[in-house]
Amino acid sequence: xxxxxxxxxxxxxxxxxxxxxxxxxxxxxxxxxxxxxxxxxxxxxxxxxxxxxxxxxxxxxxxxxxxxxxxxxxxxxxxxxxxxxxxxxxxxxxxxxxxxxxxxxxxxxxxxxxxxxxxxxxxxxxxxxxxxxxxxxxxxxxxxxxxxxxxxxxxxxxxxxxxxxxxxxxxxxxxxxxxxxxxxxxxxxx
DNA sequence: AATTAGATCAACCGCGGGGCA
DNA sequence: ATGCCCCGCGGTTGATCTAAT
Numbered sequence: 001x002x003x004x005x006x007x008x009x010x011x012x013x014x015x016x017x018x019x020x021x022x023x024x025x026x027x028x029x030x031x032x033x034x035x036x037x038x039x040x041x042x043x044x045x046x047x048x049x050x051x052x053x054x055x056x057x058x059x060x061x062x063x064x065x066x067x068x069x070x071x072x073x074x075x076x077x078x079x080x081x082x083x084x085x086x087x088x089x090x091x092x093x094x095x096x097x098x099x100x101x102x103x104x105x106x107x108x109x110x111x112x113x114x115x116x117x118x119x120x121x122x123x124x125x126x127x128x129x130x131x132x133x134x135x136x137x138x139x140x141x142x143x144x145x146x147x148x149x150x151x152x153x154x155x156x157x158x159x160x161x162x163x164x165x166x167x168x169x170x171x172x173x174x175x176x177x178x179x180x181x182x183x184x185x186x187x188x189x190x
Numbered sequence: 191a192a193t194t195a196g197a198t199c200a201a202c203c204g205c206g207g208g209g210c211a
Numbered sequence: 212a213t214g215c216c217c218c219g220c221g222g223t224t225g226a227t228c229t230a231a232t
Contacts, residue, residue, distance in 0.1 A: 016200075016226085038217065054218080055201065090220060105221075106199050 013047045017056055021046060025053055026061055059102045066098035070107050078104055079112060 013021070028044035034057065037050035046053060059065075070078070074096055081092045089101035089108075096104065 014202080035218095051203090051218085052201075058219090059200075087221065101220075102200075109222095110198055 011047065012049055012052075014052075017060075021048065022056070022061060025057060029057060029061075055102075059100045064098050065100060070099075070103075074099070075107075075112070078108065082108065082112070 017025075024044050024046050028040060028046075032040075032043075037054040040046070040050055040053050041048050044053075048056075077096060078092060081095055085091050087105075089105045093099055093101040093104050
């Protein structure tokens with residue numbers, strides 16, 4: 001038998017949150033704090049699973065979230081951290097105050113990953129598996145693949161180092177220039 | 191003006207880690 | 212030592228917006 005579902009899905013809302021649901025969640029977290037996501041929906045009067053509530057709060061409703069464009073400085077830091085940590089978005093987000101891992105991940109996937117051409121496989125797979133968009137997909141795939149291949153030619157000059165994952169307890173940025181543009185990451189291993 | 195392609199981002203899914211009984 | 216359960220994470224999807232044709 002498979003793993004039990006994280007929540008009872010029958011009768012629960014899915015998809016986009018409305019203002020009323022947001023208000024209920026904000027009100028509940030303000031008075032009770034974060035955590036206990038499993039019981040939160042029932043106690044807050046929300047027809048959502050706890051997972052969905054947690055995600056909504058963490059990625060959208062938290063008061064300390066900085067929304068809007070990622071600055072060139074942040075982008076640069078993301079690139080540098082990604083070259084060291086790989087797709088460890090939560091760790092990377094930890095170095096960018098008030099940014100969420102989801103936001104960084106999205107930014108990487110839509111902007112930065114193009115620089116290394118890794119999207120060829122991902123996008124092609126997506127186009128092939130998307131049942132809704134099967135019409136005219138062949139043309140789309142051909143066009144997209146050619147574009148990415150072109151980009152990849154230029155990207156070959158950029159070397160991306162993907163180290164073997166190592167469990168760490170913490171890490172910090174150590175500046176070696178006054179404007180913080182040069183520095184290194186110091187790891188504390190377990 | 192209508193259609194198509196591309197970009198963006200909120201949200202969902204499944205998995206694995208870790209706490210606890 | 213073992214199994215269950217919750218939480219957090221990364222990968223992926225799909226709706227919507229914008230730009231190009």
